[in-house]
Amino acid sequence: MLKQVAEAQEEERKRIARDLHDGVAQTLVPVPIKINHLMKNNDFPENVASELRDVEETVSGALREIRCICTGVGPGLMIDLGLIDTLTTLVGSMRKRGQTIITLNIEGNHRKLPKETEQALFRIAQESLNNIWKHAEAKKATLKIAYEKNRIFMSISDDGKGFDTNVKSSGNLGLRIIRERARLLNADLRIDSANGKGTTISVTIKK
Numbered sequence: 001m002l003k004q005v006a007e008a009q010e011e012e013r014k015r016i017a018r019d020l021h022d023g024v025a026q027t028l029v030p031v032p033i034k035i036n037h038l039m040k041n042n043d044f045p046e047n048v049a050s051e052l053r054d055v056e057e058t059v060s061g062a063l064r065e066i067r068c069i070c071t072g073v074g075p076g077l078m079i080d081l082g083l084i085d086t087l088t089t090l091v092g093s094m095r096k097r098g099q100t101i102i103t104l105n106i107e108g109n110h111r112k113l114p115k116e117t118e119q120a121l122f123r124i125a126q127e128s129l130n131n132i133w134k135h136a137e138a139k140k141a142t143l144k145i146a147y148e149k150n151r152i153f154m155s156i157s158d159d160g161k162g163f164d165t166n167v168k169s170s171g172n173l174g175l176r177i178i179r180e181r182a183r184l185l186n187a188d189l190r191i192d193s194a195n196g197k198g199t200t201i202s203v204t205i206k207k
């Protein structure tokens with residue numbers, strides 16, 4: 001029975017990998033090529049060139065991620081780097097998008113966590129920061145991770161417009177996936193938000 005479940009999951013993983021590779025990746029592949037072509041053949045003002053480089057880097061990054069997911073190694077950024085370096089890189093790239101002042105707060109002596117835990121924490125931070133960028137209209141945001149003796153605590157907070165957590169939107173995936181990842185980690189998850197009051201997402205993993 002267990003073996004059948006594992007086989008079915010593996011089949012499903014392969015199907016998703018095929019769809020990602022043949023569908024999403026193949027659609028995106030021409031984008032960086034076209035941008036590079038445009039840049040080579042035109043003399044854009046520096047601000048336009050810099051925006052184009054940003055788009056090129058973003059799409060190339062997405063393609064690397066897809067390749068990593070398809071080969072089953074998890075988030076591309078995390079192949080060589082640990083969680084702290086990856087979070088630092090993430091915050092750096094979110095800062096470049098402007099708009100919100102983002103503080104990264106690392107407390108305690110960081111230690112290596114199981115790969116799945118580090119990947120899930122990274123994904124939760126990434127989706128939360130993306131949500132701040134997309135929805136919050138915040139002045140400030142803070143990503144905090146604290147390595148305490150008996151628990152790991154991570155929070156992502158902003159002082160933006162907040163939202164009503166009781167309204168369940170059916171089309172959106174981000175928060176649902178965050179809940180799912182926290183459940184798989186056996187972590188406590190809190191999503192605190194209210195209209196006009198900002199948002200805080202916190203995850204606690206007990207050892």
Ligand SMILES: Nc1ncnc2c1ncn2[C@@H]1O[C@H](COP(=O)(O)OP(=O)(O)OP(=O)(O)O)[C@@H](O)[C@H]1O
Nearest residue numbers: 131132135136160161162163172173174175176199
């Ligand atoms: N930090 C935030 N500030 C304000 N509103 C937020 C914040 N995070 C989430 N929301 C609200 O909660 C909704 C659900 O978020 P969720 O991440 O699930 O979906 P989404 O970002 O709209 O789409 P996606 O599926 O691409 O993540 C958002 O549409 C937004 O209205």
Ligand SMILES: [Mg+2]
Nearest residue numbers: 127131174175
């Ligand atoms: Mg989202």
